[in-house]
Amino acid sequence: MALRFFSIAIVVMALASSFANASDPNPLQDFCVAIDDPHHVLFVNGRFCKNPDDVNADDFLFRGLNKPGNTSNPLGSKVTAVNVNNFPGLNTLGISIARIDFAPYGLNPPHTHPRATEVLVVLEGTLYVGFVLSNPPPGMKNKLFAKILHPGDVYIFPQGLIHFQLNVGKSNAVAFASLSSQNPGVITIANAVFGSDPPISLDVLTKAFQVDDKVIKYLQSRFWYDNN
Template sequence: MVIINPNPEPFFNNYRLIKPPWAIGNVFVNGKFCKDPKDVTADDFFRPGLNVPGNTSNQLGSVVTAVNVNNLPGLNTLGISLACIDFAPYGLNPPHTHPRGTEVLAVLEGTLYVGFVLSNPGPNMKNKLFTKILHPGDVFVFPIGLIHFQFNVGKTKVVAFAGLNSQNPGVITIANAVFGSDPPISDDVLAKAFQVDKKVVDYLQSQFWWDNN
């Protein structure tokens, strides 16, 4: 039995990873195997380690530690997930989108410049940018599907937590997707789209596009 129910109100009971008593054979909900009730333990609803700083020694100076249905089975169909984001000084979580989730971000430590861009408004109109400088205790929301970013503008590290209203919100990092795809997007397409010389496109496509997730 296969059931797809990514985020609506829960069904069966309060434990989406538990096989319902009326089911015959194996049950998979959103591709996740449902356990026999007698095999379920507290560990299925538990994930340790977010107190351990992430390794920000990379080109971006940031790392995202996600907690979603892939590493916390008890989240299946509950419609939520979270992430801890660590930033080195001047570290960046580059422009990206979550196609299946709205994000609300809270800063615990440091100073963070954040923003998102609205969808295309209309002919000959520019996409509106909303930005804010966040300090410890500040909260900012990024609407579902919109391009957004976070940048550490301080000289000390930043720690932030993000909650998302999807068990598996997904992430598309814009630069990686456009210039680091496999196979590469035609340089004719990108040169015309970005109105630059093909040499610029070739240079960008030759770079290593770091994934901080």
């Protein structure tokens, strides 16, 4: 009996290790171009697969990342994401990309990607970027890792950690981000906390932020712009 449980424990730990080291599942075929029509197709990794006989070169082409995003908004930034939702050829391949445009002093606000690590490359401008660690030791604060980036610099934001980018220059800035998921997801912290529908209870937020309920009501009354 003891040997049996030991064997099961070994299998569980091996599976846990496998899951911990994986992002998106590895593909089991050359490609699986996503398609909405489920007729005569397979359901793979959240998306139906287009019949391989109908796949063509255009399924692996996306155009438009040479065009600047519109930064005329309260944040002064625009994320142009290219993922499986608008580029079906990415399905099951475990990658995506985004262009991020910044007006002078524009901000890509604190957010997380629950399913992806991000690699950021600066093309133009000067960005102040950073991410915050999770699970600080007792009595310690969450550690911030931050740097000033210039054209050609590369920075990494580990999967799931809160991070941000701020244009600290007087001119426009452009960066490209590669992400280790076909559909990395994005949770913008302020939008999620103060702009949820229905709203999070005042009892929860006043205690969480240690502020008066009038402050929470004011924040919940604001329009939380989405730059994605």
